[in-house]
Amino acid sequence: MSLNWSILQGLFYPLSFILICLALYHYWQQSTRYVRLGRKLPGPKPIPLFGNALEALLMKPDDIAEYVLNKSKTDFKNNTIVGIWLGYKLYVGIINPEDVEIILGSQTHIQKSEEYRYFKPWLGDGLLISRGEKWKNHRKIIAPTFHIHILKTFINSLNNNGSSLVKRLENEISNNFDIHDYMSRVTVDTLLETVMGIEKPKNETTSFDYANAVLKLCTIIHNRHYKYWLQNDFIFKLTSLAGAQTHLINVIHSLRNKIVKFKTEGVSLKLNTGESNSLPISISDNGLNDQGSNKNFYSFGSAVRDDLDEADEIGEKKRRPFLEELIETKLTNTGSFTDEEINEEVDTILFEGHDTTAAAMSFVLSLLGIHQAIQEKVFQELNAIFYDSERSATFEDTVQMKYLERVILESLRLYPPVPMIARKLTEDVCLASERYVLPKGTTVVIGTYLLHRRPELYENPDVFDPDNFLAEKCVGRHHYSYIPFSAGPRSCVGRKYAMLKMKIILSSILRKYKVYSDISEKAFRLQGDIILKRADGFKIRIENRLS
């Protein structure tokens, strides 16, 4: 008893000192301009030192997305803006298109939030994360490598990969299976063959191993986003997650090293033999001609234009696919890419280019499995294009797939693979919708998922209805009401490539198989570990159409 008492007495002064310091810190924070402006915003009441962070701390990763969505529905009930505090760090969620335009449409607010730094050991300072002059210079070189003329040369490879996938799926006929694994593999395979320009050896499991490693790495990074203590690098390194991260990054980087080495050898050989690597501007084989409109060749449900549209309208210029361009400019000393920068950009494109598209296509098939009448309309459209023929799709065919395009856009509306986008403000911002000032230093989180489901913007916002993207329905809708690929200067450079790939892969599957789902949309369990997915797996069933 006397021992306990003396311990308590011994602790009294240090504890009191710590409490007084914390109280003083709290009152000092309250007096700063940053906190004063932030406290004016609508949102849940923060508690001293923790802000609003306590609730989410002990949650399981699979429950986080549901929690955030349910919580945001309450927080955004009467507002389009909400302030949340993690400790004394202010996060402001916005879902009004006019406010979104102020951030995404600006050349100033292009700095990614601090949360992106957890990607650095993996993606380095690639296009997704980089800032300032480096980002500007690299974007200027990388965006044109997704020019429409280059995309058209990918058609054969996309068709071949679509056919191989259809063949692999024969093993799953009548089974209830997760389509996502297949989608991951086919997106990595096509990325390697097209954007990277690598012939992948047959029957290799590299793509699957890579996709699997990315999946696990995203879970670790996501953990760091919401588990407060893991944000500290020192503490993170003491956990088993750090070891797992190193192992996964090694798997990913070893594939990337192989890609870069292989391509460098190929480009060196071509340069030594004097072969030109540039694409001629007119490509006329396999229907890859310049007929039809190159200008905005697919509608994206929004009229926001950017450097990708401008690149497509510039005519006579020699162009090379992504990796060939980077390596050739390096080997010929005509560009500014170092070896490390090439590695960073390859890692970035591999990640951004596969996981997003795999999730998007998996959602489309899940939805079509549920909405049979809509699937039938897609099939009728494909029938009208191909009749009974088993021929491959041409670029022109993909332009004719208008209904499938609306299905994809609508699926991206309801289930955007990137469900939120975050920026760090480098100066104060006045919002358009309500009279609030967001102080410099604030992390602005654009809630794409919630924005896409606002009843003010879409009739019956939770209903899967591809006609939401009929031209007459899009007229009058604010340009920033639909942003699955983001918009403005930091929009997705791969969006045209992604649409082309999705149309070819999905049409290959839907021409051959009828898709079913035993699970209703209400039963989807959403998981938002970086890319939006279904925690319950993308379970579908397929049957042969011809049987």
Ligand code: HEM
């Ligand atoms: C359905 C498929 C896709 C979706 C929904 C999507 C969505 C997005 C979004 C929302 C962003 C902005 C992210 C942010 O600001 O944090 C983005 C950026 C980016 N995406 Fe995509 N993406 C897709 C496919 C692709 C593909 C296929 C590629 C490349 C082959 C790609 C490459 C990139 C790159 C490099 C950036 C960073 C651009 C910059 O900051 O300048 N994406 N994407």
